[in-house]
Amino acid sequence: MLWRQFTMEWRLYSRDRVAMFWTMAFPVILLLGFGTIFRDSGGPTLSLVRVVTTTAGAQDAALDQALSDLHLKVLALPKTEAEARWARGETAAQLETDGTGYRLRLNSYLMAQAGATAGLVNQAWLVAQARLSGAPEPRRIPVQVESPGRKRSANYASFLLPGLLGLNLVSMGLFSVGMVNVSYREKGKFRRLAVTPLPKWIFLLGQVLHRLTVTVVQAAILLLVGYLVFGIANQGSFFELLLVMALGTGCFMAFGFALSGFAETSEGYAAISNLVFFPLMMLSGVYFTLDSAPAWLQRVVAGLPLAPFLKALRAVFNDGAGLAGHGLGLTIVAAWGLAAFFLAVKRFRWA
Amino acid sequence: MTESALRLRGLRKTFPKVVAVAGVDLDVARGEVFGLLGPNGAGKTTTLEVIEGLTEADAGEIEILGLTWAQNGREIRSRIGVQLQSTSLFNKITPREALDLYGSYYPKRRSTEELLKLVQLEEKADAYHITLSGGQQQRLALAMALVNDPELVFLDEPTTGLDPQARRGLWDVVRRMKAEGRTVVLTTHYMDEAEALCDRLAIMDHGKVIATGTPASLIAELAIPSVVELTFEGNAPDPAAFEAALGLRVEPRADLWEIPTPDPKTLLPRLLEAAEAAAVPFQQVHIRRATLEDVFLHRTGRSLRE
Numbered sequence A: 001m002l003w004r005q006f007t008m009e010w011r012l013y014s015r016d017r018v019a020m021f022w023t024m025a026f027p028v029i030l031l032l033g034f035g036t037i038f039r040d041s042g043g044p045t046l047s048l049v050r051v052v053t054t055t056a057g058a059q060d061a062a063l064d065q066a067l068s069d070l071h072l073k074v075l076a077l078p079k080t081e082a083e084a085r086w087a088r089g090e091t092a093a094q095l096e097t098d099g100t101g102y103r104l105r106l107n108s109y110l111m112a113q114a115g116a117t118a119g120l121v122n123q124a125w126l127v128a129q130a131r132l133s134g135a136p137e138p139r140r141i142p143v144q145v146e147s148p149g150r151k152r153s154a155n156y157a158s159f160l161l162p163g164l165l166g167l168n169l170v171s172m173g174l175f176s177v178g179m180v181n182v183s184y185r186e187k188g189k190f191r192r193l194a195v196t197p198l199p200k201w202i203f204l205l206g207q208v209l210h211r212l213t214v215t216v217v218q219a220a221i222l223l224l225v226g227y228l229v230f231g232i233a234n235q236g237s238f239f240e241l242l243l244v245m246a247l248g249t250g251c252f253m254a255f256g257f258a259l260s261g262f263a264e265t266s267e268g269y270a271a272i273s274n275l276v277f278f279p280l281m282m283l284s285g286v287y288f289t290l291d292s293a294p295a296w297l298q299r300v301v302a303g304l305p306l307a308p309f310l311k312a313l314r315a316v317f318n319d320g321a322g323l324a325g326h327g328l329g330l331t332i333v334a335a336w337g338l339a340a341f342f343l344a345v346k347r348f349r350w351a
Numbered sequence B: 001m002t003e004s005a006l007r008l009r010g011l012r013k014t015f016p017k018v019v020a021v022a023g024v025d026l027d028v029a030r031g032e033v034f035g036l037l038g039p040n041g042a043g044k045t046t047t048l049e050v051i052e053g054l055t056e057a058d059a060g061e062i063e064i065l066g067l068t069w070a071q072n073g074r075e076i077r078s079r080i081g082v083q084l085q086s087t088s089l090f091n092k093i094t095p096r097e098a099l100d101l102y103g104s105y106y107p108k109r110r111s112t113e114e115l116l117k118l119v120q121l122e123e124k125a126d127a128y129h130i131t132l133s134g135g136q137q138q139r140l141a142l143a144m145a146l147v148n149d150p151e152l153v154f155l156d157e158p159t160t161g162l163d164p165q166a167r168r169g170l171w172d173v174v175r176r177m178k179a180e181g182r183t184v185v186l187t188t189h190y191m192d193e194a195e196a197l198c199d200r201l202a203i204m205d206h207g208k209v210i211a212t213g214t215p216a217s218l219i220a221e222l223a224i225p226s227v228v229e230l231t232f233e234g235n236a237p238d239p240a241a242f243e244a245a246l247g248l249r250v251e252p253r254a255d256l257w258e259i260p261t262p263d264p265k266t267l268l269p270r271l272l273e274a275a276e277a278a279a280v281p282f283q284q285v286h287i288r289r290a291t292l293e294d295v296f297l298h299r300t301g302r303s304l305r306e
Helices: A002-015 A017-037 A058-068 A079-088 A108-133 A156-187 A189-194 A200-230 A238-260 A266-283 A295-303 A306-317 A327-347 B044-051 B069-079 B095-103 B112-118 B134-145 B164-179 B191-197 B215-221 B240-246 B264-277 B292-300
Strands: A047-051 A073-077 A093-098 A101-106 B004-015 B018-029 B033-037 B059-064 B080-083 B152-156 B183-188 B200-205 B208-213 B226-231 B256-261 B284-289
Touching (some): A002 A200, A017 A156, A017 A200, A047 A058, A047 A079, A047 A108, A101 A108, A156 A189, A156 A200, A156 A238, A156 A266, A200 A238, A238 A327, A295 A327, A306 A327, B004 B044, B018 B044, B018 B183, B018 B208, B033 B164, B080 B134, B095 B112, B095 B134, B112 B134, B134 B152, B164 B191, B183 B191, B191 B292, B200 B215, B200 B292, B264 B284
Parallel strands (some): B033 B200, B080 B152
Antiparallel strands (some): A093 A101, B004 B018, B226 B256, B226 B284
């Protein structure tokens, strides 16, 4: 009976092609779009404009060689172009030859970058001079640029992907499960079922299983696209990933059920669910981190279910870390889920 | 022997703002078509919903096929068939799938083909529900109520919103149910439907049963088998003066006067004479047999359609 209910849900769902397409495609489009736009923003790079001269000597060659060894992006431009770029304010540091020696111009508006670049250029200059004179090369301390907390996969797409996975779960719970409940009640589909001997839990479980498999398919598509297009792979254990996903699914599905008990009509439900959805989405680090938000807001957000869920998800998926240290966060998620579940049971109505 | 199919005693149901069912007693025998007739808001649908187990009664006893909800809920559900006032289905389910699906909920079931044929939906068997006409959707709802070969069928306003031809089609299906030995309980606010289909009736108003009996006996109890109607062009004038002159009760309706009488033959000449004397500007005179509408009118002072 359960199987029949489940397959029927799928069959009817697959007939609504437009809805199905968008449910499946929307997260993928978001990932492809934002992932491509912000593809290169992995970490800040230092850049230097090098003005090219026609009379380049051995000294210039040695300096260029030394510069290329450093973690520095060198843009070699002819004088006129370099000047134009400088005038536009895009250049942080510019290295010029003035006959006898070199001159480094630093942009006062980009002092942090310019200062670091100046240090590196001077280092390169020392190295170049030593090489030219045959003196022992001064030893450097190695430099490495990192994005703390996202060591292994620092690009935006890999930050976004777990966020979208989480967002999918939230929208599945709030919009699919909750909305379907309200509209079934509103249109009397529940009433028609209630006069049959079908146990109600079979109907509900069939629906839940259907939503669950839809989510699994969605997640699989998203992970596959992430892997094929951006080369993002799960860094942690698949078991832990599954564990976190299952917890989130349960929590947000319970949310949908609970909220559906508070609305009489589909319109009413749309308002209520958006009221919950948008703050969750905007404040919980789906699209961007909240590191620069005020401390009190960060504390509030940490108490909502989505942020700790995404943190744990990213810890496993992006950093390959275990779930150790996420005990409190996952407890918060579970607590929200349980509270929502009890509220759902209390408020649930068939008619 | 007529074992009881349905037995209600002192059924009450109050909603926050309205008393929907105010103490209803009913007995429906097996094999009969029983009608609940009354205007909108009389409590017919609530009565049905309480019987069907959709709404809990505040007080009263319900016995369905000798069973009670408290003890035999599951068995009752598998032995009754229900058509709700509006049956909502998925937009993209086909009649065949709907019958297969709902049939699968029951231990005993009729074949989908047989049901499709019964309600003449064979040609639309694989069309999406949303593409069916109102009458076809209603016939599907009827077939779904029969999917478990029920002994007792509840139909809530089965023909509301249908065109005359579709209504006749549904009446045929209900008659077939009776012929198959099922008990049918239906609600309607159409007196012609109640007269055409029902073996017995309960007339409901304000949550109470105000009369029960066969359509013929209810009309006979009126003791005014006929009604003479004077029709007017436009609105009917105030009959007070004419009533006094005639010495008989005259009921004003929108564009006509109704004069109930046990003996139209002797009334008619007197009526025409009086009308002539009072210069009543009537257009036509009709004599008709009293109907259930008149029964309702007589008992409540209001028309069914108001």
